[in-house]
Amino acid sequence: MPAPSSTVPLPEVRTMKAIVQSEYGSPDVLSLAEVERPLVPDDGVLVKVHAASVDAGVWHLMRGTPFLIRLVFGGLSKPKHAILGSAIAGRVEAVGTAVTQFQPGDEVFGDLSESGFGGFAEYACAPEEALAPKPGNLSFEAAATLPVSGLAALQALRDVGQLQAGQKVLVLGASGGVGSFAVQIAKALGADVTGVASTHKVEMVAKLGADYVIDYTQTDVTLAGKQYDLILDAAAFRPFSAYLPILTPTGTYVAVGGSTGDFLRAMVLGSFASKAAGKQVKSLESKPNQADLMTLKELAEAGKLIPFIDRTFSLGEVPTAICYLEDRSVKGKVTIRV
Ligand SMILES: NC(=O)c1ccc[n+]([C@@H]2O[C@H](COP(=O)([O-])OP(=O)(O)OC[C@H]3O[C@@H](n4cnc5c(N)ncnc54)[C@H](OP(=O)(O)O)[C@@H]3O)[C@@H](O)[C@H]2O)c1
Structure with missing residues (x-):
């Protein structure tokens, strides 16, 4: 076998920071780690996440309670999805070959709860139906509260x-x-x-x-x-x-x-x-869909929907943000600036 040539370019680093979880439990089971960036399938959109938001579903999935949630989202004894976070806003980084609605550079917001979660990370991948153009008058943090x-x-x-x-x-x-x-x-x-x-x-x-x-x-x-x-x-x-x-x-x-x-x-x-x-x-059994994201965007742009943001945390502070929500002290929404 020939010896590796010193002129062969090194592969590009394809990692990112994310909040990961390998077991169910209190916020202590969450940690900030360097993980592989998601690959972009033909029908996928890679979003550079600028902001995410926390909702009650996040801590239910983190704790694996009520037990029913494990049946619905998979992972009876340990979480099926290592990275939590459903509601995001950010900028499109790359698109798969079959994607028609978005292109790199577009500002978007979306709901990843039916596409594997992964919002508490620097990058997240989603099908285009899970995303919509970000309301023009909202910051990334404010837009991330809507899904x-x-x-x-x-x-x-x-x-x-x-x-x-x-x-x-x-x-x-x-x-x-x-x-x-x-x-x-x-x-x-x-x-x-x-x-x-x-x-x-x-x-x-x-x-x-x-x-x-x-x-x-x-x-x-x-x-x-x-x-x-x-x-x-x-x-x-x-x-x-x-x-x-x-x-x-x-x-x-x-x-x-x-x-x-x-x-x-x-x-x-x-x-x-x-x-x-x-x-x-x-x-209610809510179902994320693009048409409803568009309705929220229109309401926001008409000034009829103004997100009330209580506090914004950094990506590393996701466990603290979840504790804050579980505490019931939150007014409106808690956001994560990535
Ligand atoms: N069915 C679905 O498809 C669906 C979709 C999304 C969310 N959800 C669920 O909807 C619920 C609300 O979600 P969220 O994100 O809005 O949660 P949240 O931000 O934590 O808000 C819950 C509110 O409930 C009030 N509250 C808490 N404990 C109470 C009590 N013992 N008595 C009366 N009021 C109480 C709190 O206000 P005060 O401090 O003023 O009491 C708090 O503002 C969660 O259970 C979530 O899982 C369901």
Whole structure:
């Protein structure tokens, strides 16, 4: 075998920094590491990630709880995907030969939750349907807040809840990631919006544009004497049956998140309860898609959707950012600057 020639060029370094995880657990299982950059398949877009955001799904996947999440995303005993992070914004670095919508240099944002995650890294690869052009008026950090939480809010109100202009909407968990977008999207769709939050987040929910804000530590919304056409519950910590009396006779309750037990109860028992009560009890299973990313972009560019960013962390601080979210201190969204 000939000896290696000293004139053969060394292969280009193709590594990147990423937050990796090899087991389920607390934020201690996450570490910053040098890993291989994703390869670009024919139908893939390689994005240089400028920002990502953290949502409740991130810490569920990190901890592997509730157990159901392991069945849905794979990895019964250890995570199938080493790099977490679904919501990103960045610049296209390279595209596969079959990609038609994007080219290197384009600014994009997107949702990687159906394409293997990988957002907490310097580069991420996604099919083009998972991405859309970044709203022109938003920074990378602000754009990275929209996928996942914004999509969930939009689909819960418009598709599951069938919201019509003029209806009365109640948003539970109005100060959180999903809730802060739900308040604004419901207003943009012409609803009369009441947001529910804990005391120190009341002012923030009012600033989002809610017509009324209820501090749930002071007032039990189910006893406040008002009825709603649509209840979006992003903080389901009470059984859905508690809210049936404050739904109008044709009203709809949509479970989005909260405690696993209460969410599953709404999912499984909802349709029976709907028939019995004459009211609709539904649950959201959000689906990322490009058309809805475009809707969020249009709302943002029209000034109807303004992300509320609580804090921004560096890539190495992802574990701290997740602790901050789990703590329930966050108002709106937490972002990662990569
Ligand atoms: N079904 C789907 O497809 C889908 C999609 C996306 C997200 N989700 C789920 O939606 C939920 C919300 O997500 P997120 O990203 O908005 O989370 P988040 O940013 O952590 O917000 C959750 C909000 O719930 C409120 N909250 C927490 N504990 C509460 C309690 N015991 N009683 C009343 N309110 C409470 C908190 O506000 P206060 O401090 O004001 O209480 C917080 O603002 C999560 O469970 C997530 O997994 C579901």
